[in-house]
Amino acid sequence: MGRILIIAEHDGSTLNSSTSKCVSCAAGIENDGIDIVVFATSGAGIASQAAGLAGVAKVLHVDNEANANPLAAVIAPQVVAIAEPYSHILGPSTTFGKDLMPRVAALLGVGQVSDIMAVLGPYTFQRPVYAGEAIVTVEASADRKLVGTVRSASYKAAATGGSAAVEATSVDANLPTHSRYGELKAAASDRPDLQTASRVICGGRALGSKENFEMVFKLADKIGAAVGATRAAVDAGYVSNETQVGQTGKIIAPELYIAFGISGAIQHVTGIKDAGTIVAVNKDAEAPIFEIADIGLVADLFAVIPELESKLG
Amino acid sequence: MKKIMVGLKRVVDYNVRIRVKPDGSGVITDGVKMSINPFDEIALEEALRIKERGEAEEVIAVSIGPADAQQQLRTGLAMGADRAILVQTDKLVEPLDAARTLLKLIEKESPELVIVGKQAIDDDNGQTGAMLAALWDRPQGTCVSEVTFADGKATVTREVDSGLETIEVDLPAVLTADLRLNEPRYVKLPDIMKAKRKPLETVSLDDLGIALDPQLEIVKTDPPAQRQKGVMVEDVDGLISALKDKGLL
C-alpha cells in the first residue's frame, strides 16, 4: 500500500468538482492516505476547500507566480518534485488533467491509465475504449508509480465535512519559460454548469441555426437545466465549443438528459451513458438514440419544444 | 520552419460498429475498414496548410504500426505529405513507447513542429502528444483549434472545458489537433497516383534502438453495460406524465 496524490483542478479561487470525484475514485484504492496538491499563486483558500472533502489526509499548496494559470509544462515538473512518497498520482479526466497528467507520467517514465471508470484492485482498473463501445480491464505493474486520470461521470462527489491538514510547501524544480499563458475566453453564463447539472438539455444539428437554438436555452431556463450540444451543432456554430458532449467533449451524468434532434452517434452517446434518465425527441423513429432512450418521442422538435415550454409553465 | 512531422495512426474507421470478441480478448478487427485516426488526419491537414502558406518546407508523415499502416501513410502522401516513415511493428505500442519512438525520429529529422491527434479513437488514451513533449523537453499545445506562427513562436488556441484558451509557446513544440482545427481535404485520384512515387521508408524499432516496455496488461475486454429498454410515448402530455412518474418533474 502507498499514499495517493491528487492534483487539484481550480480556477484560481474555487476548487473544481472534478477533484472531489478523484477523491471518490482514490477511496476505492487501498491506501495509506489520500493527499491533494494545489498549484496556485496563493492556494490557501482553495486548499481549505479541498481539506473539507471527506477522506483526505493532507492538502498541500504550492504557491508560485508561475502557477497563476494551468500550464502543463510548468506544473508537471513540480508534481514530479513531490511525487516520491506516492504510489498513485491521479488527476481528473477533464481538459486540465488530460493536458497535465501524460506529461507527468512521461517525466516519471511510467505509462498512464486514462479515464478510470472503476477500480478493481490497487493496480487494476476498468476504462472505456472505442468511444465507450468496449470496456477494457487493465492491470499496471505494482513496481511502478501509477499515474491515472479519473472519468468524473463514473464517480459521485466525495462527502464534505472533512478536516484535513493544510500545509504550504515549496518545491525544488526547474520551471520552463518556453510556454506562456495568454487568456481564457469563457462564454459568460449564469446557467447551471454542464458537467455538474442534474438536468441537461442537448440540441443537435436539427435545430438548424443559432437563432433556433435559443428555443433550447429557453426551455432549459424554465426547468433549470444546463445546455449541451452535439459536435454537429457546435461545428455549425449554433453554440460554443464548451457545450459539446461526447467522446471529444464533455462526459456527463445528469439525473435527466433530454436530446432534441440528435441522431445518437456513438461519439455523442458515450458522453451521456451515465445519465439517470435519457429522453429523446426525434422525428425519425429509426434514429439510434432511441436504442438507449428511457423515454422516446417520435415528433418534430419545433412543435415539441414550445408545447413543453408552455405546459411546464 | 524547415520540417513538420505528423503522426498518423492506423485505426478502425470511425464508422465501423465495434464488436467485442466473445472470448473477451479484444475487439474484432479482422476484415473491418481501417483508416487514419481522424484527429491525425486533421493534424496532417494543418501541417499541409502551414506548408502551403509558405511557413514550412517539408511535411513528414510517420506511423508506428504493422506493414499495412503503409496504406494510411500512402493516403497521407496523397493528401500532400512529402515523404513518409513507417516504424514497422506488429506489437501493441503503448503511448509512452510511441512517444519514445517518435522522439528517436525527431532526433534524426530535427523538425521544428510535431503535430499529432489529441487522441486516437481506438484506445482513446489521449497521451502520446503530451508525453512526447515531456520527453523532448519542449512545449505542448494540446486540443488545438487554431494556431498561428511568428518569430519562432506559435500562438495556440486550445479547446478547454471552460471555453477557449490561448497560450504562446516557443518552437520547437508539439501540438495535438482537436476536431475544429480544420476540415481535412479529400484526396483525388491523380494525387493517389502521384503519391505512389513519393518516398516511404520503413524502419524497425530495433533500427531506432527502441525496446518496447509495455506497462499495462489488458486483462479483458467487455462490451459496455446495456441500458434497460425504454418506453415510447405518444405526445408531449405522455412525455410530461412519464417524467412525473419518475419524479423528474
Ligand SMILES: Cc1cc2nc3c(=O)[nH]c(=O)nc-3n(C[C@H](O)[C@H](O)[C@H](O)COP(=O)(O)OP(=O)(O)OC[C@H]3O[C@@H](n4cnc5c(N)ncnc54)[C@H](O)[C@@H]3O)c2cc1C
Ligand atoms: C473523431 C470523432 C469524434 C467525434 N466526437 C463527437 C463528440 O464528442 N460529440 C458529438 O456529439 N459528436 C461527435 N462526433 C460526431 C458524431 O459522429 C455525429 O456526427 C454527431 O454527433 C451528429 O450530431 P447530430 O446528432 O446533431 O446530427 P445528425 O446525426 O445529423 O442527426 C440529426 C438528427 O435530427 C433529427 N431531426 C431532424 N429534424 C428534426 C426535427 N425537426 N425534429 C426532430 N428531429 C429532427 C434527424 O432525424 C437526425 O436523427 C465525432 C465524430 C468523429 C469522427
